[in-house]
Amino acid sequence: xxxxxxxxxxxxxxxxxxxxxxxxxxxxxxxxxxxxxxxxxxxxxxxxxxxxxxxxxxxxxxxxxxxxxxxxxxxxxxxxxxxxxxxxxxxxxxxxxxxxxxxxxxxxxxxxx
Amino acid sequence: xxxxxxxxxxxxxxxxxxxxxxxxxxxxxxxxxxxxxxxxxxxxxxxxxxxxxxxxxxxxxxxxxxxxxxxxxxxxxxxxxxxxxxxxxxxxxxxxxxxxxxxxxxxxxxxxxx
Numbered sequence: 208x209x210x211x212x213x214x215x216x217x218x219x220x221x222x223x224x225x226x227x228x229x230x231x232x233x234x235x236x237x238x239x240x241x242x243x244x245x246x247x248x249x250x251x252x253x254x255x256x257x258x259x260x261x262x263x264x265x266x267x268x269x270x271x272x273x274x275x276x277x278x279x280x281x282x283x284x285x286x287x288x289x290x291x292x293x294x295x296x297x298x299x300x301x302x303x304x305x306x307x308x309x310x311x312x313x314x315x316x317x318x319x320x
Numbered sequence: 321x322x323x324x325x326x327x328x329x330x331x332x333x334x335x336x337x338x339x340x341x342x343x344x345x346x347x348x349x350x351x352x353x354x355x356x357x358x359x360x361x362x363x364x365x366x367x368x369x370x371x372x373x374x375x376x377x378x379x380x381x382x383x384x385x386x387x388x389x390x391x392x393x394x395x396x397x398x399x400x401x402x403x404x405x406x407x408x409x410x411x412x413x414x415x416x417x418x419x420x421x422x423x424x425x426x427x428x429x430x431x432x433x434x
Contacts, residue, residue, distance in 0.1 A: 215360055239419045250410060250425035251363070258419045295362060299421050305370025306351035306416035308423055309379070312362035 210234060211298050213311035221319050226283040228294050228314050233277070236301025240272055240279045243295040245313070251295055255281070286318045322346050326411045326426035333401045333433045341396040341429050343411030351416040352394035353378075353423065354386060356407040363410065369394055370416065401433045 212231045220226045228242075239258045243251040257263045257270040257279065269282040279298075283290055296311040324345045333339055345352065350371050355363040355378075365378030369388040383405060385397045394413075398405060408430050412423040 211362075213362070239421055241422070250427055251423075252425070253422050256420070256422060297363075297423075305368065305374070305376060306353075306414050306421045307365070307368055307376070307378070308353065308412075308414070308421055309365060310355070310363040312360060 209311070210300075210309050211296055211311035213294075213296050213314045215312055216315040217317050218314055219317045219319060220286050222286060222288060224286050224318075226286045226290065226316055226318070228281040228283075228296075228316065230279045230281075230296030230311055231277055232279070232296075232298045234298070234300050235274075235277060237277075237298045238301065239299040240270070241297040241308070242268075242270060242279075242281045243297060243310075245293045245295060247292075254294075283316075286316075288318045288320050291316060291318050324411055324413055324424050324426040326409075326429050329427065329429060331429060331431050333398075333431065335402060335433060337401050338397070338399050339401065340398075341409055341411070341431075342393070343395065343426060344393045345413040345424070346392065347413060347415070347424065348391070349413035349415050349424075350391075351414045351421065352388065353412040353414075354384070354394070354396045355410045355412065356380065356405075357410060357428075358407050366396065366409075401431075403433045405431065406433045407431060 367386040411426040
């Protein structure tokens with residue numbers, strides 16, 4: 208079992224809709240959780256990080272963390288065609304382990320005009 | 321700001337050849353990483369370094385070696401390249417302070433082994 212799992216997609220949503228991206232992780236002691244966005248042919252860039260249970264909002268993006276269910280999600284409100292990219296979930300393990308950062312396989316999002 | 325710089329950007333190797341991918345960061349970060357990215361596989365951690373002088377294996381270390389030359393530089397070596405090592409390689413660094421391990425990535429190296 209991979210440590211961090213995501214649906215590979217593609218996930219297709221119409222412009223203006225809410226896109227919901229999901230991620231589960233196997234290490235119950237995982238501490239910090241990150242969402243990265245990667246455009247085709249480019250490097251990943253950080254969108255948000257979260258480490259407490261609940262919701263964290265930043266503009267059109269909301270990260271949700273449920274440690275009991277080992278589940279983290281990213282909601283994108285008012286989706287735009289420019290949001291079309293691959294979204295990568297990343298996790299740091301128990302005790303941080305020197306900043307070890309494990310990624311999921313990514314979910315490809317397509318926002319249709 | 322340069323951030324994380326990787327060289328080269330593209331490379332073609334023949335099976336059995338060796339090469340070293342170079343990575344340098346100018347953000348005074350403690351931790352550095354090497355990942356490979358294959359279609360549908362996300363980013364897989366090859367090796368990481370929590371601080372100067374330390375290195376640890378990640379998810380897919382076989383066939384690779386690394387050197388943390390100093391705080392700025394972290395190199396990845398392929399001693400005998402194989403077609404299975406054809407991939408895009410990313411170097412990254414993070415400040416690794418408390419809960420914050422936000423990683424910044426280089427532009428990637430596209431490696432083809434024929």
